[in-house]
Amino acid sequence: MSGFTISGLSQNEHQTYSLMDLAATGEYVSESDKNVKRGNWSSKTDYLLSVIGCAVGLGNIWRFPYLAYKNGGGAFLIPYTLMLALVGIPMFFLESSFGQFASLGPIAAWKAVPMAQGVGIAMVLVAMIGDISYCCIIGFSLYYLFASFQSPLPWADCFSWWGADETCSRTGKDPLCNLTLDDGYFGIVNTTWLQANNESCPNGSEISIPHQSPSEQYWDKVVLRRTSSMDETGEIVWYLALCLLLAWVIVGAALSKGIKSSGKAVYFTSTFPYVVLTTFLIRGVTLEGASKGIEFYIGSQSNFSKLADAEVWKDAATQIFFSLTIGWGSLITLSSYNKFHNNCYRDTIVVCVVNSVTSVFAGFVIFSILGHMAHVQGKPIAEVIQSGFGLVFIAYPEALVQLPWAPFWSILFFFMLVTVGLSSLFASTESVITALLDLFPKVLRSRRFSLTISVCSLFFICGLLCVTQAGIYWLNLIDHFCTGLTTIITALLEVIGLSWIYGINRFIKDIELMIGKKNWLFWLWWRACWIIITPCLLAAILFWSLAIFALPTYGPVEYPVWAIALGWCMVIFCIMWIPIVAIVKVVKAEGSTLWQKITGACTSAPGWDPCLEEHKGERYENKPDSAEAPVCVKLLPTPEKEQYPF
Numbered sequence: 001m002s003g004f005t006i007s008g009l010s011q012n013e014h015q016t017y018s019l020m021d022l023a024a025t026g027e028y029v030s031e032s033d034k035n036v037k038r039g040n041w042s043s044k045t046d047y048l049l050s051v052i053g054c055a056v057g058l059g060n061i062w063r064f065p066y067l068a069y070k071n072g073g074g075a076f077l078i079p080y081t082l083m084l085a086l087v088g089i090p091m092f093f094l095e096s097s098f099g100q101f102a103s104l105g106p107i108a109a110w111k112a113v114p115m116a117q118g119v120g121i122a123m124v125l126v127a128m129i130g131d132i133s134y135c136c137i138i139g140f141s142l143y144y145l146f147a148s149f150q151s152p153l154p155w156a157d158c159f160s161w162w163g164a165d166e167t168c169s170r171t172g173k174d175p176l177c178n179l180t181l182d183d184g185y186f187g188i189v190n191t192t193w194l195q196a197n198n199e200s201c202p203n204g205s206e207i208s209i210p211h212q213s214p215s216e217q218y219w220d221k222v223v224l225r226r227t228s229s230m231d232e233t234g235e236i237v238w239y240l241a242l243c244l245l246l247a248w249v250i251v252g253a254a255l256s257k258g259i260k261s262s263g264k265a266v267y268f269t270s271t272f273p274y275v276v277l278t279t280f281l282i283r284g285v286t287l288e289g290a291s292k293g294i295e296f297y298i299g300s301q302s303n304f305s306k307l308a309d310a311e312v313w314k315d316a317a318t319q320i321f322f323s324l325t326i327g328w329g330s331l332i333t334l335s336s337y338n339k340f341h342n343n344c345y346r347d348t349i350v351v352c353v354v355n356s357v358t359s360v361f362a363g364f365v366i367f368s369i370l371g372h373m374a375h376v377q378g379k380p381i382a383e384v385i386q387s388g389f390g391l392v393f394i395a396y397p398e399a400l401v402q403l404p405w406a407p408f409w410s411i412l413f414f415f416m417l418v419t420v421g422l423s424s425l426f427a428s429t430e431s432v433i434t435a436l437l438d439l440f441p442k443v444l445r446s447r448r449f450s451l452t453i454s455v456c457s458l459f460f461i462c463g464l465l466c467v468t469q470a471g472i473y474w475l476n477l478i479d480h481f482c483t484g485l486t487t488i489i490t491a492l493l494e495v496i497g498l499s500w501i502y503g504i505n506r507f508i509k510d511i512e513l514m515i516g517k518k519n520w521l522f523w524l525w526w527r528a529c530w531i532i533i534t535p536c537l538l539a540a541i542l543f544w545s546l547a548i549f550a551l552p553t554y555g556p557v558e559y560p561v562w563a564i565a566l567g568w569c570m571v572i573f574c575i576m577w578i579p580i581v582a583i584v585k586v587v588k589a590e591g592s593t594l595w596q597k598i599t600g601a602c603t604s605a606p607g608w609d610p611c612l613e614e615h616k617g618e619r620y621e622n623k624p625d626s627a628e629a630p631v632c633v634k635l636l637p638t639p640e641k642e643q644y645p646f
Contacts, residue, residue, distance in 0.1 A: 046263030053270035053423025065363035066387035072306030074298035079316035090529035099332035106329030108438035116497035118581030123329035139244035148410035155218035234469025276416035284368030293371015327491035333431035373399035480552035481567035
């Protein structure tokens with residue numbers, strides 16, 4: 001067994017470890033790993049597929065097409081592309097560079113600016129709450145996947161065996177008319193009577209008959225068994241709880257050996273969705289009415305006058321923001337396992353382009369099928385397009401029923417949703433586990449497997465609330481509050497902390513230490529974004545989101561006051577650690593005046609150094625002298641050139 005020379009707790013002490021010794025600590029390393037304390041990705045492809053899987057999620061499928069339709073069709077691509085260039089790519093480059101240089105998770109990495117360590121805590125807390133709710137959506141998808149293995153599909157019609165009532169109808173019910181008859185009496189008549197008697201219904205006299213489609217009633221009555229309000233919790237829906245358990249078992253198995261196992265799982269979970277989307281597009285464009293759906297998506301609906309609406313730009317920015325998982329800590333975590341000289345700039349361009357192209361591509365797939373659905377039902381496309389839960393669990397299942405071999409297409413679609421969701425959940429859950437490992441290395445590093453099982457078990461137990469009969473209200477509440485405002489705040493403070501406090505020049509030198517020297521023109525754009533453009537846009541998005549903030553609803557159901565208060569409490573719980581940690585760091589900092597203490601709290605902590613031995617102390621006066629300092633392999637001075645898989 002070959003040995004490695006490792007820098008220990010001080011710059012003059014070295015100790016040689018064998019791979020067998022390191023494996024005994026619970027870490028999974030190989031001879032190619034440069035960081036033998038934490039390990040590295042087995043290959044460049046593992047990392048890229050993991051980041052693509054993290055970025056490409058359900059939002060690309062159930063949110064982007066709806067936003068494009070809502071905000072001017074093809075015209076929406078203009079603000080979308082600009083926000084990608086001004087917010088998405090700069091923030092992605094910043095987070096991935098930060099994580100790669102530190103080789104630490106989203107909390108421990110803030111040794112760079114100790115006063116801002118609360119930002120990392122907020123990221124992890126948001127990731128925890130997001131993981132709990134996100135896995136429940138995967139659980140719903142698993143249920144639909146299993147339900148698809150029957151013909152006809154259970155939501156194909158108003159079947160009495162699952163409890164369809166008289167309001168269920170595939171085609172809708174003709175409205176009645178409150179008509180004044182010749183003898184002066186009022187009568188309730190139907191459309192058939194009006195046509196037979198050559199009568200028309202006066203304005204204001206129509207009586208609409210409420211109805212639900214089979215897919216909508218199946219979603220409410222069978223899958224969710226939804227109560228009438230959030231005040232009625234009801235019981236746990238046992239089959240959803242089992243699906244949720246299965247989802248967490250898959251996540252736990254994929255993360256059991258850290259990136260060594262999850263990096264292999266994403267070869268399937270990150271690539272299979274593209275196979276399914278391509279298959280659906282080929283099938284979709286051959287369907288009658290598909291061309292009208294696609295034209296509705298980017299053609300005739302292109303409305304450039306929409307560009308004058310601030311809401312359109314806000315939607316574009318938030319879609320870019322959330323689809324790239326900025327502010328969650330996932331990008332910092334995944335990049336922290338990169339080799340030090342990995343070209344994180346090139347990775348940024350590749351992943352951001354792939355993510356955005358996927359969103360546009362998914363829009364063609366969705367609208368080609370919905371165009372056929374509208375054609376079959378004889379409805380305008382505007383009446384069948386939905387977003388979020390309504391699209392993937394009501395509108396799309398309804399569309400799948402109308403395809404030949406409906407169970408086959410339904411299985412493919414929901415299996416795709418499961419894989420898309422899992423690849424994002426792998427990264428988000430890993431960010432929580434990595435944060436704990438980096439905070440308590442002596443206690444937890446040798447217990448990686450037990451920690452993974454414990455985290456997944458805890459998240460499963462917490463998620464049981466979301467699979468009660470009122471669970472959908474909880475999911476909607478979490479999505480409305482926690483995964484919106486909080487991540488904008490963490491991203492804004494992250495870019496301010498690194499560019500304004502840590503120092504843009506220091507940060508650029510850190511990046512050049514990893515990817516090599518670049519000319520001043522290259523950095524001119526990034527300086528402008530990190531110092532001015534991106535922070536200003538993030539602040540504008542935050543203030544605009546607060547200014548137009550609307551109370552959450554689920555369809556016609558409004559939330560009780562206590563639920564709204566709880567939503568704000570969740571936001572406060574996540575972000576309150578930012579000022580608390582900042583105050584604690586200032587109080588503990590050395591100095592006789594407040595300014596000296598603030599300066600001390602903003603100064604990088606001892607042990608903040610590049611991981612590679614040959615670069616340690618190159619720019620910093622502080623030498624790693626604590627037990628928390630990264631343990632790294634001593635390498636040759638010449639950087640190893642990475643092989644790019646594309």
